[in-house]
Amino acid sequence: MKGHMKIFSGIMLSAALVLAGCSSGDSSADSDAAYPSKNLEIVAPATPGGGWDTTARAMQNVLDSEGLVESNMNVVNKPGGGGEVGWQYLKGKDGHTISINSSLVIANNLLGQSELTYEDFTPLAVLATEWMTVAVPGDSEIEDGITMLDQLKEDPKSLKIGVGPALGNNDHLSFVRVAEEYGVDVSQLDYMIYESGGDILTALMGGHIDVATLSISESLDQHLDGSINIIATTADEPIPEDENIQSWQDQGIDFTFPHWRGIMGPPDMTEEEIAYWDDTFAEMVETEGWQQVLDNNSWDDYYMNSEETRAFLDEQSVMYEDLMKKAGLTE
Amino acid sequence: MGVDWNSFFEGLTTAMSLQNIIFIILGGLLGTIVGMLPGLGPATAIAVLIPITFGMDSTSALVLLGAIYYGAMYGGSRSSILINTPGDGSAIAATFDGYPMTRKGQAGQALTLATIASLIGGTIAIVGFVFLAQPLANFALRFGPAEYFFLLLFTLSAVVSLAKGNMIKGFVSMALGLLITTIGVDSQSGVYRYTFDIPHLSEGIDFLVVIIGIYAVGEVLYNILLLNDDSQRIKESVGKTWITKEQWKRSFWPMIRQSPVGFLIGILPGAGGSIASMISYSTEQQLSKKSDEFGKGAPEGLAAPESSNNAAAVGAFIPMLTMGIPGSGTTAVILGALIMLGLQPGPMLFQNQPDVVWTFINSLFIGNIALVIMNILLIGVLIKILKTPPKVLYPIILVLAFIGTYTLGYSIVDFAILMIFGVIGLFMKILNIPTAPLILAVIIGHQLEQNFRMASVSYDNVFAMMTASPIAILFAVLTVSSVFLPMILGRLSRVKVNNKG
Numbered sequence: 001m002k003g004h005m006k007i008f009s010g011i012m013l014s015a016a017l018v019l020a021g022c023s024s025g026d027s028s029a030d031s032d033a034a035y036p037s038k039n040l041e042i043v044a045p046a047t048p049g050g051g052w053d054t055t056a057r058a059m060q061n062v063l064d065s066e067g068l069v070e071s072n073m074n075v076v077n078k079p080g081g082g083g084e085v086g087w088q089y090l091k092g093k094d095g096h097t098i099s100i101n102s103s104l105v106i107a108n109n110l111l112g113q114s115e116l117t118y119e120d121f122t123p124l125a126v127l128a129t130e131w132m133t134v135a136v137p138g139d140s141e142i143e144d145g146i147t148m149l150d151q152l153k154e155d156p157k158s159l160k161i162g163v164g165p166a167l168g169n170n171d172h173l174s175f176v177r178v179a180e181e182y183g184v185d186v187s188q189l190d191y192m193i194y195e196s197g198g199d200i201l202t203a204l205m206g207g208h209i210d211v212a213t214l215s216i217s218e219s220l221d222q223h224l225d226g227s228i229n230i231i232a233t234t235a236d237e238p239i240p241e242d243e244n245i246q247s248w249q250d251q252g253i254d255f256t257f258p259h260w261r262g263i264m265g266p267p268d269m270t271e272e273e274i275a276y277w278d279d280t281f282a283e284m285v286e287t288e289g290w291q292q293v294l295d296n297n298s299w300d301d302y303y304m305n306s307e308e309t310r311a312f313l314d315e316q317s318v319m320y321e322d323l324m325k326k327a328g329l330t331e
Numbered sequence: 332m333g334v335d336w337n338s339f340f341e342g343l344t345t346a347m348s349l350q351n352i353i354f355i356i357l358g359g360l361l362g363t364i365v366g367m368l369p370g371l372g373p374a375t376a377i378a379v380l381i382p383i384t385f386g387m388d389s390t391s392a393l394v395l396l397g398a399i400y401y402g403a404m405y406g407g408s409r410s411s412i413l414i415n416t417p418g419d420g421s422a423i424a425a426t427f428d429g430y431p432m433t434r435k436g437q438a439g440q441a442l443t444l445a446t447i448a449s450l451i452g453g454t455i456a457i458v459g460f461v462f463l464a465q466p467l468a469n470f471a472l473r474f475g476p477a478e479y480f481f482l483l484l485f486t487l488s489a490v491v492s493l494a495k496g497n498m499i500k501g502f503v504s505m506a507l508g509l510l511i512t513t514i515g516v517d518s519q520s521g522v523y524r525y526t527f528d529i530p531h532l533s534e535g536i537d538f539l540v541v542i543i544g545i546y547a548v549g550e551v552l553y554n555i556l557l558l559n560d561d562s563q564r565i566k567e568s569v570g571k572t573w574i575t576k577e578q579w580k581r582s583f584w585p586m587i588r589q590s591p592v593g594f595l596i597g598i599l600p601g602a603g604g605s606i607a608s609m610i611s612y613s614t615e616q617q618l619s620k621k622s623d624e625f626g627k628g629a630p631e632g633l634a635a636p637e638s639s640n641n642a643a644a645v646g647a648f649i650p651m652l653t654m655g656i657p658g659s660g661t662t663a664v665i666l667g668a669l670i671m672l673g674l675q676p677g678p679m680l681f682q683n684q685p686d687v688v689w690t691f692i693n694s695l696f697i698g699n700i701a702l703v704i705m706n707i708l709l710i711g712v713l714i715k716i717l718k719t720p721p722k723v724l725y726p727i728i729l730v731l732a733f734i735g736t737y738t739l740g741y742s743i744v745d746f747a748i749l750m751i752f753g754v755i756g757l758f759m760k761i762l763n764i765p766t767a768p769l770i771l772a773v774i775i776g777h778q779l780e781q782n783f784r785m786a787s788v789s790y791d792n793v794f795a796m797m798t799a800s801p802i803a804i805l806f807a808v809l810t811v812s813s814v815f816l817p818m819i820l821g822r823l824s825r826v827k828v829n830n831k832g
Contacts, residue, residue: 047378047740048375048378048379048381048664051667053378054667054668054670054671057381057382057385057671058671061382061385076741077741078741079534079740079741080530080531080533080534080740080742081530081531081533081534082533084530084533085530085531085742088530111521113523113533114530160788160789164518165518166516166518166521167520167521168521190788191519192476192519192785192788193518193519193781193785194518195518195781196657196663198600198655198656198657198663198666199600201654201655201656202471202472202474202600202650202654202656203475203476205472205654206471206472206473206474206475207472207475208475208476208789217670221655221675221677221678221679222654222655222677222678224678224679225677225678225679227654227678292673293671295673296670296671296672296673297670297671329521
């Protein structure tokens with residue numbers, strides 16, 4: 001027993017010394033050494049294997065292998081509450097922790113599901129976007145977006161619409177926006193909410209739903225194969241894999257809608273820290289490694305630096321607030 | 332789609348390359364170890380190991396991830412058999428008869444039997460995969476909300492009916508499980524139910540936490556209460572390793588029958604190994620002439636679900652490889668990894684990259700054989716667990732339970748939930764309430780509810796839902812009969828006995 005105590009106190013002592021060493025290291029770094037002065041953390045507010053997680057790990061991989069960041073980087077998974085858990089964690093951290101985000105950082109708060117707003121954080125960049133699509137089963141009689149809207153205008157309950165993973169997300173809102181503008185009574189629409197894009201695809205291919213909103217990476221392969229048919233996209237440019245795919249703009253509806261992914265840091269980051277990430281990300285998006293990541297995921301480059309991102313988020317917030325009101329999700 | 336034998340043999344050659352064989356063995360071994368630990372299922376194992384595959388070529392990455400997956404399927408039953416603690420949902424059914432076999436001093440035989448059953452299930456499913464992948468993928472598409480609802484309802488009723496003569500207790504257990512699944516955000520309406528402003532609860536309670544709590548923690552608590560009661564001790568002898576002729580004879584047909592069942596259920600997106608093994612177990616119990624031995628160490632009660640869940644694991648790859656749709660949580664993670672590697676799993680994969688697909692399928696064959704050898708060699712090591720003194724073993728199980736729980740949600744909220752379910756598990760044991768209906772209800776309750784809600788958008792009433800398609804009718808009939816048939820048969824047999832007497 002005595003022997004154990006000795007070992008135990010020995011461990012405690014060395015732990016204390018190490019801790020002391022760390023903290024003194026930090027304080028000197030704060031005053032003069034360059035940022036980043038210690039290990040960096042990338043928060044993936046999702047379980048390993050999910051979309052945010054793969055984004056975080058791909059980014060870490062590119063930053064590391066291209067030698068853009070010298071410090072060690074760790075991806076930490078903080079899943080739960082549609083980003084809430086991870087972002088709460090980020091809020092209490094210093095500038096050495098950054099997190100992946102998406103429109104949910106705006107939407108959660110507007111829907112009353114979170115106290116946090118995008119203004120609680122330091123915007124650092126928007127990196128990539130995907131466009132949204134509206135798709136029907138391959139053998140559907142509906143062949144373009146306008147036919148679908150006409151049918152919904154006549155009888156909003158005539159089509160079963162698959163969305164996921166929750167009402168109020170970008171899939172749902174982008175659909176509501178178009179339908180509302182066309183004069184459809186959007187409060188009457190029949191939705192089926194599925195947990196993932198894969199579930200929606202299965203239901204669509206099996207004919208259990210009539211229409212679905214999916215991101216382009218979720219629907220493109222099956223469209224090319226003919227098992228489903230994309231009747232509209234929210235893109236502002238043709239889809240390179242199949243230029244016959246019509247955007248809403250092509251069909252006379254002035255609407256584009258990016259499903260973006262970005263990066264933000266904790267509140268009150270210093271000028272120097274923000275500048276560091278502006279330089280780093282500007283370089284990263286030019287690398288071949290990052291281009292490969294974009295290609296593999298069917299994402300489009302959507303890079304904005306910290307200043308542009310701040311303005312973009314303000315704009316997005318106004319748009320989301322408006323969309324949610326129209327969808328009947330908020331007062 | 333005919334089988335492209337050229338690609339098949341090319342795939343075989345690639346799969347036999349030294350590099351891929353090493354990946355198969357490494358992945359299988361890692362998977363087996365991880366699968367044995369409570370809560371660390373194949374999905375977690377693969378997710379954590381994804382960064383290793385960065386920079387690997389996509390074929391080898393797929394081979395490695397696949398090996399981890401079915402390695403974990405083999406490993407999952409180990410802890411069920413030895414310490415009554417399933418590592419994953421699909422290993423629950425292995426506790427029903429596997430653990431009683433251990434208590435009878437047949438641990439070695441139980442482990443061997445489960446391994447052989449896994450091999451048979453896996454092999455039959457791979458043959459099915461080679462010949463039937465495309466038509467079966469289309470079969471899976473016919474499952475809409477109504478079909479899913481009745482399939483899930485049938486699974487629940489089958490498990491409740493296992494508690495023979497004690498259906499009330501089985502029903503209570505199931506109801507408790509269903510109540511638990513109402514926690515979290517409701518997908519169809521977006522309403523937060525019973526989350527008490529704890530963000531972590533918004534996604535509901537992870538069924539793995541419930542499994543670890545009820546089985547691992549509950550079992551430890553129960554045993555601590557009985558620590559000085561020698562009559563409860565497991566027999567020191569672990570028996571022979573090789574199975575007897577009688578055990579083989581009793582298990583053979585159940586394994587052959589239940590493999591296709593598991594395979595078909597595995598193909599359905601979202602169903603998977605837990606449902607497959609439960610359905611296989613309960614149908615075998617209904618079919619058996621010795622059904623009163625089920626739950627007391629019947630070898631076929633272990634073999635049937637084990638072959639079924641391994642077949643389901645192979646089946647889950649069909650929607651992923653033919654349509655680009657993940658058929659289970661684990662395949663969803665693999666799919667994500669493949670996309671990162673630049674492979675486009677989906678409808679075009681068989682056409683564009685047949686070499687990848689066929690190498691993978693052949694690696695499944697090789698992997699199954701390698702795993703059988705590894706697992707039989709491991710038996711000697713594993714049964715040492717039974718000789719570990721309880722004072723050492725139980726704390727280790729508890730530590731593993733907490734680690735496993737943490738990796739699920741990276742949150743200490745789960746620790747509180749784990750302890751609550753540990754205590755619930757303890758009381759269920761003392762009161763002799765079956766735990767399987769609760770666990771299964773927690774696994775499928777959410778899907779059951781959501782599919783019912785979606786089906787009510789499509790159909791006007793429950794009757795229309797039941798008659799939506801032949802599949803829906805089939806499962807609706809099976810549901811009703813699984814609840815009432817045992818009752819009626821029980822009556823009849825009693826009448827017979829009375830007549831004789």
